[in-house]
Amino acid sequence: MFSPEPGAMGVDDDTPIALLAFDHRERNFSSVRPTGMTDDEIRRSKELIFDAFEVVVEGGLHGVRPGIIVDEEFGAPLARRAVESGIAVAMPVEKASQDVFTFEYGDAFREHLREFRPAFAKALVRYRVTDPADHRRIQRERLRELSDFVAGEPIALMLELIVGQRADGPDAIPTVDVDGLCASMAELQDAGVHVDVWKVEGTSSQEDAAQIVAQARLADANARCVVLGAGAPRDTVSRWLDVSAATPGYGGFAIGRSIWGESIVAWLDGTRRREQAIEEIASTCRRWAQQYVGERIR
Template sequence: MNVADESEAVADGSPMAVLAFDHRERAFASVRPTGMTREEIGRSKELIFEAFETAVKAGLAGTRPGILIDEEFGAPIARRAAALGIPVSMPVERAFESVFTFEYGGDFRRHLLEFRPACAKALVHYRTTDSPETKQTQLTRLRELSEFLAEQSIDFMLELIVGQSDGGAGEIPSVDVEELCGSMAELQNAGVRVDLWKVEGISSHDEAARVAAQAVVANPRATCVVLGAGAPNDVVGHWLDVAAATPGFGGFAIGRSIWGEPVASWLDGRLAREQAIEQIASTYRSCTLRYMGARVG
């Protein structure tokens, strides 16, 4: 697969299977109670990429495997993956900001053009109940980003976080679908054009269908991908089943739920490096196989 072809990635009918490890220092280190040094984070990301390559070699059931990696810790990985023809997505947001802020400020364009990823991702906390000032700031910045990406034929992945229910006893957590669709509509009405909506897990098919229908209101080629939120395997599995069985969903972009525990165990000396690689590769492959097994159409 040639990275140059990935500008048409959304139009391709094959589901995306994105291994996400673009987490910056605080979020990445959160998978280990004792935390991590910057050097340990860098080594861990190399290990995750090796696991990705291992899984791809083993076969991923007709999906389009790709990675979501940051520039700060993963620039060499991004370049290596692109050279291998692997679709690379990269984040543009500054981590842990309540209001969307560009990681590199006004220099975000230069950084994107340096790497020319197949897809640029922005993680945004947005609710219809936010203050008008906060909304305007976020909408202005996101519209600026979406216009630039469209000019450059780089797909725009928006990870829209509105919040989930915890789920009662025996219930699967689910995103607040009413709030999600309302927030999506406000973004669309403000001229923010999104190609890939990266959304929190949804527990029912009817609600997933509502989200998928909202996704294409302003962009007929838009699709949705489900994220993992670091959730347990059984919860992630249910979200994958729902997404796969819903037209308008086009895969997943999952990270800590796949690699969190093996990375922590490796750093703590409880797993050998090759064992950690195999565990990550196996879980990633399991996600793709489960998605394809539940897929409709």
């Protein structure tokens, strides 16, 4: 089990985590704005998001531990500042927008993780048991390589496993394909991929959420799940938060665009002052953290 350095956040702590995610690289980050963004606009936007996060931390959060997910490409200085301050940081190791999981820095991923010393190495993988066998095999081998490495480091593995969502009707809240997700989790577990935190798409059913936790804990009784935002509308994310908070084995959320997308676009387009955008992002993050805690203790 992961043993954190002083000031870091361990996965064996029952306190739920509230992770503000802005590790999206160029295409995914700029997708929130129809006109796109330059590299400089992406960097400045991430600085603004981090400033909003600091507002959340300074204001205090009862019952949750705040943290961030940020990339090296556009956010290296922010990651260093957060780690040095004892903030829990997750950093992606995957190359963006790939159908098959590929290390961003190839075999040098170890050196990059050791340089930044994040609490979590985060790997995003699109993996379904119906995918081509060769694709699945390659991804299992690479994720096992990552898992074996972090097992010997003060770093935990956060796996963002994307299988897709469904909606059972025109007005239904979208929900993850639970059977597909659990089957994918099982294949990775059988391949020896040890996951500390499963970052998963949301569900509107507590029964489904409990099934996901049960699968996560088949291989490790201490594993936990966090719900992601998937850029979904806020009412959808709110429902996912309520369900996950009420389900033992879930340990918080990791949400990005659903928190900061609208405010960043308005700021770049000149319809929000920087201070307004910061407060909007901080307020949404704080509100959802409080909502999560409130539902969890009912």
